[in-house]
Amino acid sequence: METKLDSYHLPVTGRNILRFAFxxxxxxxxxxxYTMVDGLFVSNLIGTNALSAINLTAPAVGLITxxxxxxxxxGSAVVMRKMGEGREQEARQDFTLLILTNALVGAVMMALGYGLMDTxxxxxxLSAEVFAYCRDYLCVYLVFTxxxxxxxxxxxxxxxxxxxRLSLACTVAGGAANMVLDYVLIAPLGLGIRGAAAATGLGYSITAAVGVWVFRRRDQLLHFEKPVFRGDxxxxxxxxxxxxxATSLVSGITTLLFNLAMLKYIGEDGVAAITIIMYVLMxxxxLFIGYSxxxxxxxxxxxxxxxREKLKKLVRFSIRFILGTSVLCAVVSILATTPLVGIFTRPGGPVYDLAVTGNRLCSLALLFVGLNVFASGMFxxxxxxxxxxxxxxxxSFLxxxxxxxxMPVLLGGVTGVWLATPAAELLGTVLAVALLLRYRSRYGY
Structure with missing residues (x-):
């Protein structure tokens, strides 16, 4: 019944690493x-107020995430470390305990969401229209917590x-379902923003259902087993x-700070522009999040x-790969700014011009974000x-x-806002490099 995790026993080469991470x-x-597609459907089929509502509910959605x-x-780090130590049964018990804990936490969060939503x-x-959009979206989204x-x-x-490969297939199936359902539920069935929330929840549910089906099979090395509660x-x-x-929690806060800055220096057009740029940067x-x-x-x-030998090869290849990809992504984002922004708004308008300028400056952040994401995920x-x-x-916050x-004070208004993200990522890279060097001897990478 026991099977080996073959990929972990292959030689640590760039090809094998990329095949595993791809x-x-x-x-x-x-x-x-398909998160971006959600925004496109909502903006074009419902209106910009509905798109604003989705952004305003981002902190609640971000809390679930x-x-x-x-x-x-x-939990994956804990379980896989025990697998590596040869403690398979204990790892399966912990895995089951963690999944049950997720379900319990989800139920509590859903109850709190409905109880605190209106307050x-x-x-x-908010205006009455935007308030109604926010409430409609959350009422449906929370069902899928x-x-x-x-x-x-x-x-x-x-x-x-x-x-x-199965995980990837689930994601592709969920994303495709979400995109199709976005159109069907919003337009032909007339469910509006509720349809957008339902499409997202149903798309996510595909992976959840497949996971339950796969891990209930005892011929899998990692499967559900009677859990043993271990507080540690x-x-x-x-x-x-x-x-x-921390990353998910503060993303909502920083989004709010960016919106307030844009309202201060430009107005609502600035908020729309920075929303487009956040989609592009996200x-x-x-790429880097997926690799990590x-x-x-x-x-x-x-x-x-x-x-330690395999760990060292893995980490060193990862750093080289991420640095090279970071430069490539920054260059592509800068050169492709015009068509990227044009997906969300028509050329010639104030939002388009703002977003084009902002994306070219904000793309500098892509030189640093990859190493920052990897360092955090590695630890x-x-x-x-x-x-x-x-x-x-x-x-992500400090x-x-x-x-x-x-930055707006030092560089003057909106230019400082655009360069705030590159500046923060640069400081993050300085800290990441310092910590990578400090802990190198402890972990042997």
């Missing part, structure tokens, strides 16, 4: 792509269990995934196996959640918030 890269890019990301990445939205001082949490977890556990497992999974929690950044997620189980496994995989959280929090406040 499905995750495609998966995260595809996820980001934050918890799922924390438990998924942190939180009412405190934002548990499947969304399970989707994030099963995506990573399928990869960790050497089923990355939940604690380590949570602390290991602190960086992912799409390219998904893809190699994280390998890092955890080699760390648990105490195989999570090494079960050093504290360092990972410091990196993620500093880069440096970003400071840059949003200082």
């Amino acid at each position: 499905p995750t890269i495609v998966m995260t890019v595809f996820n980001t792509f 934050a918890v799922s990301g924390m438990l998924a990445t942190g 939180l939205l009412g405190a934002m001082g 548990i499947p969304i949490l399970l989707m994030y977890n099963f995506s990573l556990y399928l990869i960790a269990a050497d089923r990355s 497992v939940l604690f380590r999974a949570s602390t290991n995934g602190l960086s992912e929690l 799409f390219v950044s998904a 997620y893809g190699v994280a189980p390998m890092i955890s496994y080699y760390h648990g196996e105490k195989n 999570t995989a090494l079960s050093n959640g504290v360092v990972s959280a410091v990196l993620a929090f500093s880069r 440096f970003t918030a400071a840059a949003i406040q200082l």
